[in-house]
Amino acid sequence: MGRNGQQGIKGGQRCVFLSTQGGQREGEQEDDPAEVISSSLAVLRGAMIWGFRIIESPIFIDNDLLHGYYYYINRKESSGFCIDDKSMKYAIITNPSSGEMSAKKKREEIEKASRILHAPVYGFETNSREEFIDLAKKVSADCDVLVVGGGDGTFSDVINAIDLPSNKIAFLPLGSGNALRNALGLEGTISEISRTILAGRVHNYDLIECSSRxxxxxxxxxxxxxxxxxxxxxxxxxxxxxxxxxxxxxxxxxxxxxxxxxxxxxxxxxxxxxxxxxxxxxxxxxxxxxxxxxxxxxxxxxxxxxxxxxxxxxxxxxxxxxxxxxxxxxxxxxxxxxxxxxxxxxxxxxxxxxxxxxxxxxxxxxxxxxxxxxx
Structure with a gap:
């Protein structure tokens, strides 16, 4: 790129880095004004939509043309505007019987998460634990991130149902005890947690194998x-x-x-x-x-x-x-x-x-x- 930027690859993504140092390097071309304006407007739009402070948090730009773009700060060297090669596909599965929340309230909360994550919702139609587990297996095969809405027991059933090496998972706490909510540091409303998932990264955690069962x-x-x-x-x-x-x-x-x-x-x-x-x-x-x-x-x-x-x-x-x-x-x-x-x-x-x-x-x-x- 031109005077204030350089182009590179980071984590399988195509990134445009905004340099913190001025001056044009020898042999480099001037920035395309249209590209600069387009990138700047995209960043500004993302900040306005979610209301995050740009220098502290990832921003997801929720727009059909800009879906998959987000703005972030590389704290060590430079700031960047990254373009995902492939947008994440989310799916939400919820246990209708978990927790103490009414069915109506639970559906309202899940619908909020669905709109934020652009994710279909599954599980309300299940009538037994066995049906729910079987559904989790099927849904996990057709998404990039399976978002589990329920309590600790629901999350446990899902991680024992799906192929863990092949799947990423997220959690919407709708249970009563909510040990996992505290363990993962999930704060705020379901909508806020959904945005955290959208702007989040993958964490690799250990599990306990219990008597090989x-x-x-x-x-x-x-x-x-x-x-x-x-x-x-x-x-x-x-x-x-x-x-x-x-x-x-x-x-x-x-x-x-x-x-x-x-x-x-x-x-x-x-x-x-x-x-x-x-x-x-x-x-x-x-x-x-x-x-x-x-x-x-x-x-x-x-x-x-x-x-x-x-x-x-x-x-x-x-x-x-x-x-x-x-x-x-x-x-x-x-x-x-x-x-x-x-x-x-x-x-x-x-x-x-x-x-x-x-x-x-x-x-x-x-x-x-x-x-x-x-x-």
């Missing part, structure tokens, strides 16, 4: 399996929100959960646990309702984060309060890549907010970078 981002063996099962009963009688978690937790502790002994091996190092309350194996810090139960957990560090809790009732109360504020301060914390748990009685496993199977032994392995999330 299922992938997850948070699992636990112990009282949580009982709590989740009891919670369904309380939801059926109209108890919602945080109470629908705290009340069954107290019920489980007082009447329904019997502490057991367990043997744990982390990367081959074995130890015993008496009076087990919970063994949590996670890839991110949060459980539902912003409870930061494993504060040091990270989605992309290639490790399993393990919290072993066998505390007294008073300590559990303290841990609960700290989890809602500064982060959990009780339990024994470990990291590793392979975790084996064996108990002296069968227990249910909790997987991403849902009840899994019942067994006396469980094995957890790290699956590094297998999940590709756009945000």
């Amino acid at each position: 299922r992938l997850a981002f948070m699992v636990s063996v112990g009282i949580e399996g009982v709590v989740v099962r009891l919670r369904e009963k309380y939801l059926d009688v109209g108890i919602k929100g945080l109470q629908s978690y705290l009340i069954p937790t107290l019920d489980a502790y007082m009447r329904n959960y019997k502490r057991v002994s367990a043997s744990v091996a982390i990367d081959g190092v074995k130890f015993g646990v008496e009076d087990l309350m919970s063994i949590m194996v996670v890839k991110q810090p949060f459980f539902g309702y912003k409870m930061k139960v494993v504060p040091n957990a990270r989605f992309d560090d290639g490790k399993l984060h393990v919290m072993v809790i066998n505390s007294s009732f008073a300590e559990l109360l303290f841990g609960t309060v700290s989890s809602f504020t500064i982060g959990n301060l009780i339990g024994d914390y470990y990291t590793g890549e392979d975790v084996f748990v064996e108990t002296d009685e069968e227990l249910y496993i909790q997987i991403d907010g849902n009840v899994g199977w019942k067994a006396e032994s469980f094995e957890f392995k790290i699956r590094k970078g297998i999940l590709k999330v756009v945000h």
